[in-house]
Amino acid sequence: MSVFNFIWKFPGEYKPALSLILFILFFITTPSLSTEIDYEVDFEGSQQEDLLEMLQNSSNLTQLRILPLATSAGLIHRAKQDQVRLQKVLESFGYYSGTIEVFIGSLSLEKINSNSIPSNIKHKVKIKVTPGPQYRFNKIRIKGLHPSFIKKLTLPISRGEPSIPSKVLDLEKLILTRLNKNGFPYGAVKKRTLTIDTEKNTMDVFLKVSIGPRVRLGKLIIKGTQTVSPAFIAKLAPWKRGEFYNPKKFSDYKSNLLSLEVFSSIKLKFRDNAPKHASKTITLPVILHLKERKRKFIGAGVNYSNNIGGEIKTYWGHRNLFGQGERLKITGTLSRIGINEFEEINKTLHGEFLKPEFLTRKQDFLINGSIASEKFDSYEREAVFGSLGLKRQFTPALSGTASVTAELSEIENNNGLETFGVLGLPLAMTHDTRDDYFDPRSGMSHEIGLAPYLTLVGPGTGFTILSLTSRGYWDVLNNGRAILAGRFTVGSILADMESTIPSDKRFYAGGGGSIRGYEFQQVGPLDNQNDPLGAESLMELSLELRLRIGDIGVVPFIDGGNAFDSELPDLDEGFQWGAGVGFRYYTSFGPLRLDVGFPVNKRPIDDDWAFYISIGQSF
Incomplete structure (x- = not known):
């Protein structure tokens, strides 16, 4: 009698359960159809220590070796991914003519398939690195900035240095940061062109920069306040009306407002339709969007040690008592619970008041006060x-x-x-x-x-x-x-x-x-x-x-x-x-x-x- 006929003859209400049991038994008793692929990895060719370290850290064949591969196709797939990834690592060090070759045993990836890899041996994977010449920066041109502005910059790249692509990004970041500090919030790199000369082994860098308008700070518009005084918030602004934009002062202002512990969200920006492509000095209002936290809060905490007993602490507080971020917190504490007699448990009532920007x-x-009854x-x-x-x-x-x-x-x-x-x-x-x-x-x-x-x-x-x-x-x-x-x-x-x-x-x-x-x-x-x-x-x-x-x-x-x-x-x-x-x-x-x-x-x-x-x- 076949298994299917056996199941068919069972009463209907038992058929699903019996099918599940037989399904589980089949997979428990059936031998595994695959064997884990084991391998070891060796790098050859690179003598540059920092390059070799980055290649090893970027290699999935190396970093994921502890994760087993069930099939030879998985090993080939992992090797092909490495070949692409490690090629990019070479380029990040300025080796644009370099090559990465991966061998499994004696066969290169181009000549190998899953059928040619036996599953019962430990495979030797060789990654052959041929860096080639390291390219150097040649011409560095920046369009859109005044020569006097460029002279004041300490450029992170110079002619003759290895053409590391990340240094170009560092140059862009430096330009935009310096523009921001000088009152240009809309500065942007509009175009980046990197030209490689394979005969001279050089890279030319061309950046087109749009500085946008220089911005003076206009009226501060405060939105979202419910219980906090807008006049108090405006008084905390670290700039005067008419000053040029300074990102640090914006950042300091947001930090100061957060320290009041009154707001859950703070956004500081210019209006959305500001003329970002103007080439002159303009004055823009500063818009501050605020979202207040709940004014009142409660909480509790528990500590315990086997030689000082338990401690229970509860508190109630108010984050904005009079509209200018004044904080009041009252805390009650019971301690030495389980150590002292019940009527001798330590009791403390503590109150604290803080008036910011006094x-x-x-x-x-600060005002503090407490009443305590303690026994140690x-x-x-x-x-x-x-x-x-x-x-x-x-x-x-x-x-x-x-x-x-x-x-x-x-x-x-x-x-x-x-x-x-x-x-x-x-x-x-x-x-x-x-x-x-x-x-x-x-x-x-x-x-x-x-x-x-x-x-x-x-x-x-x-x-x-x-x-x-x-x-x-x-x-x-x-x-x-x-x-x-x-x-x-x-x-x-x-x-x-x-x-x-x-x-x-x-x-x-x-x-x-x-x-x-x-x-x-x-x-x-x-x-x-x-x-x-x-x-x-x-x-x-x-x-x-x-x-x-x-x-x-x-x-x-x-x-x-x-x-x-x-x-x-x-x-x-x-x-x-x-x-x-x-x-x-x-x-x-x-x-x-x-x-x-x-x-x-x-x-x-x-x-x-x-x-x-x-x-x-x-x-």
Whole structure:
């Protein structure tokens, strides 16, 4: 009986299922009709290292070798693609008479077919490179620009140099950039002619440039505002009416508007029907299209560590309180959940207000206030805090802050219950060249702080806190997949006696933002019960390698440091070291972080390990 007759005799409701089962069994039990094609690739002929490297990097035969080929036809197809691709690589280096020949075994591509390639051996693929002479630039002519304008350009090409085509594109980019900077927004290369002389092995370059009109900036027309004051937006424009167009000022204006955090879309342009081909100076209105974000926002965040418990943070905010980008944010935090008793969970309510562009450009006015009830192993604290300050952006990288603070706190530690009332004048300077605040891949950040305090209530007359924190990031492979990140922190408190320093102002080390693998605040001076006392100085360092594939990351790290009961770090006391590995899941709002740390030079009081869960990188 045939299989088809067997199926036919089955009841109708079972026929589809039985057909599917027999179909699967057929493919499981049928031997493979093809064998993977294996091969190795060898380049011959080129002695120029940078050319050879580019050929290898551009070759699919080389780069895709780990992907199996099922048929010999696939190998031939891949080789033919390489022949075309690598010919273009030769030309990109100025070798216009060069040839690329591909051999599979002893047969060239022109003489080979899929039937002549056996499937049961490892094939040798030879790519024979014959560069030939390297062509040189000869005549370079630019039409449409005044000779005096050309003389001011540092041309990226010159007669006698290798005729690399990308250098012609560099020349065009230079011309258009310089035209833009001189007030010509409609400059364009209308014609490009590259003429090759195969007898002289030279290339002539001819560019025809249209400079268009020189543009003066007219009236600023603002569209799309709903709650933001148009007069305030106009005041932020970094140019005066009648100035010549400058692309940098346009870019700076858009960056300044984005920094207000009020707009989701910003478009700056001239009108669509502007006379782009005019040859005289014209005045054009500048049109600014804006789209506002929702004014009010809410959010929440969660952190957890096995030795400091959980933290829940919620906040509410307003992005445009009075119509000029004023921001208000109120944050409530519950922490040490699962560590403290329920009624002793740490509670903080914090409010912050920011008035941008206060009194002058790039200067913000800040108001902060908070109420806190905290219990740590080192101290318990009830406090009210307030501050007024200014933040000034001196350059895109350099900023400074100055504020006046007032704080009244009741602190209980191993010295008993004390009340402190302090006035402070914290000053800070920051130089930040990081490419991203939440997940940097390159750049550095340095912050130095000086915070003198005057004690009005409590022991002593006052104290001064000095601090320096540096962070650095290096993209090892230049593709974002391996970031080497480092952090260094040092601090010192100048005071008559340690007892005159409020416990919350002292230095502590250990924990997720410090030395991973150790309990929170457990590195440094301890009392007889192994509770932290706080310290007068601190030194910490961290190094980690952030490896990333897609949305998944693995981060081996090492941290070290200590807190000292002397005004300056006493390196003779040594460091406590922690090491471990972290895991990251990258999302649109930042990486989710899980770090597992182990104490390297473990003390009897230390746990075997600690883990930390949070949002964002560790530093």
